[in-house]
Amino acid sequence: MAPQVGDLEGSRVFRPCWSSLxxxxxxxxxxxxxxxxxxxxxxxxxxxxxxxxxxxxxxxxxxFAPSFEAPRIGEVERITKETSVQVRLDLDGSGVADCNTGIPFLDHMLDQIASHGLFDLTVKASGDIHIDDHHTNEDVALAIGTALLKALGDRKGIYRFGNFSAPLDEAAVNVILDLSGRPHLAYDLRIPTERVGTYDTQLVEHFFQSLVNTSGMTLHIQQMAGKNSHHIIEATFKAFARALRQATECDPRRQGAVPSSKGILSRS
Incomplete structure (x- = not known):
């Protein structure tokens, strides 16, 4: 697959030109x-x-190896009558995941976010999964979105935009996102089965809607191909991770400025 715009890791083909320059x-x-x-x-x-x-x-x-001066870490504890969720997100990590939500398939997807985004992500959750997975799935996403919001801070020096397409066998999904401060989800997945294992596939959209709401992210998810439910969902999480990685990385040409003509990127 061709390197994506802004994907410095995948741009080895351009490195000889940089060295010559x-x-x-x-x-x-x-x-x-x-x-x-x-x-x-x-x-x-x-x-x-x-x-x-x-x-x-x-x-x-x-x-070409700029970095942020302060650690970009968001920690959140969310406790309700239905769930208890603790999240720690390090945007400048190495892909370490320690996720235990009581929902095995969700844990697997959170591992994809950490691994392919190169984020260190810890999620510990307990909830009323004896009823169903809805509340835990939602509150985990709300907490991750809040942790992302905290880790980004004033969003100075970031690329802001991300765009990545990920295949998984016959499935292919494109994710475009903007860390704009304006929550919006455009979701176009056609998942053929109601469940993957015990996980209700309707919860995929609800997960991303909840994350968008608290993080202040504009997110577009579009399925380009796919017949296998597991493959479609996993390709989505992988593409999301890589797009978010692009958007949160340091843009050396910004020199620490806010990537907006308004001079501010606000959640409100």
Missing amino acids: LSVCGVKGRSPKARSAFAASPSSRDAGNGATVTSPGARAAAT
Whole structure:
């Protein structure tokens, strides 16, 4: 599959061009932060005549590996008469998931969000699943959306938009999202069965609607192909994870500015 716009990890085909450009340009034109990273690089060395020699790889790392100054972590505890949910979300994690909701299929989907988004996600939930999975599914999504809202903070320096298409065998799903502060869900999945295991497939839409409501996200989900219910849903969660990863990553050209012509991205 071709690299997506904004998907830096999948853009290896462009890296030789970056290295060539950097070898020509050197340090000139860099931001103060990039120049500091260049100077502090262990791969830099004194050439003996007052000049600094740095490998192309080190120069690329100094320029194309920006990061956020503060940890972007959201923690939420949501307790009602129906459920008890604790969520911890680290947007700059490594894909570690520790999810136990009492709903095995939902746990499997949350693992996809962590793994493919490279988020560290912990979810601990207990609820009235002796009735059905509805309340727990909803409250887990509400808590994850709130944790995302907290982790994003003022949303300075992020790409903001994400767009990713994920296949899983015969299924293919496209997810487009905007961390705009305006909650909206456009959902177009045609899941052929009422259940996957014990999980009610109607709850997929309800999960994303709940997450959208608390995070302030515009989210479009479109099924392009698929016959197997499990494949369609899993492709959706994988595409969502990758699109969210794109949107939350640091845009080096923003230099910490809010990605909006209004100068602010607000939940309200």
